[in-house]
Amino acid sequence: AQKVTQAQTEISVVEKEDVTLDCVYETRDTTYYLFWYKQPPSGELVFLIRRNSFDEQNEISGRYSWNFQKSTSSFNFTITASQVVDSAVYFCALRGNGANNLFFGTGTRLTVIP
Amino acid sequence: NAGVTQTPKFRILKIGQSMTLQCAQDMNHNYMYWYRQDPGMGLKLIYYSVGAGITDKGEVPNGYNVSRSTTEDFPLRLELAAPSQTSVYFCASKLGGLGTDTQYFGPGTRLTVL
Numbered sequence: 001a002q003k004v005t006q007a008q009t010e011i012s013v014v015e016k017e018d019v020t021l022d023c024v025y026e027t028r029d030t031t032y033y034l035f036w037y038k039q040p041p042s043g044e045l046v047f048l049i050r051r052n053s054f055d056e057q058n059e060i061s062g063r064y065s066w067n068f069q070k071s072t073s074s075f076n077f078t079i080t081a082s083q084v085v086d087s088a089v090y091f092c093a094l095r096g097n098g099a100n101n102l103f104f105g106t107g108t109r110l111t112v113i114p
Numbered sequence: 115n116a117g118v119t120q121t122p123k124f125r126i127l128k129i130g131q132s133m134t135l136q137c138a139q140d141m142n143h144n145y146m147y148w149y150r151q152d153p154g155m156g157l158k159l160i161y162y163s164v165g166a167g168i169t170d171k172g173e174v175p176n177g178y179n180v181s182r183s184t185t186e187d188f189p190l191r192l193e194l195a196a197p198s199q200t201s202v203y204f205c206a207s208k209l210g211g212l213g214t215d216t217q218y219f220g221p222g223t224r225l226t227v228l
Contacts, residue, residue, distance in 0.1 A: 044220075045204060093156075106154065
């Protein structure tokens with residue numbers, strides 16, 4: 001069974017603060033794939049990152065960074081120096097090996113206050 | 115670059131009516147998906163297709179039907195609409211195959227059943 005838990009329902013930060021969004025997953029597969037998507041107020045889903053289970057190297061892309069730790073089954077997302085445009089709902093998702101679909105968490109709504 | 119397109123953007127149905135949500139992609143992707151997003155929740159898979167002529171059920175298929183006669187199009191049919199089908203519907207596609215795992219989403223269709 002695949003499951004993704006995003007325990008933080010809503011987070012508010014003041015602009016320029018750093019913020020970390022938590023994602024904990026469950027899977028029995030040894031090979032799996034993790035994703036983060038952003039859903040801005042306009043409603044579309046924007047792909048941010050894909051990570052394979054056999055690659056635990058952390059990734060940085062501009063102000064965004066991801067910390068993947070298999071030991072704790074977590075794939076956390078950090079935004080550095082947050083901006084108002086970062087306000088959105090962020091979803092973590094999991095695809096098991098051989099599966100065709102993504103299992104989504106319930107999302108974390110981030111509000112960045114100017 | 116159209117990507118994944120969905121029509122209509124909004125629709126209000128009366129209980130018992132039927133309708134078809136349209137989805138098209140111009141990226142020559144093999145895999146296509148229909149998800150629904152209920153308020154405050156993550157996305158749940160309704161149906162998916164791995165290629166023209168091939169469809170399969172996801173987590174929540176009841177009350178829906180799909181067809182995939184072409185690579186480009188993947189319409190979702192609602193028969194006998196019910197209030198429980200009030201949701202935002204997202205279509206997604208991916209190329210498929212090793213290293214092409216990322217799903218790209220359409221802008222969504224907001225459906226209200228009254």
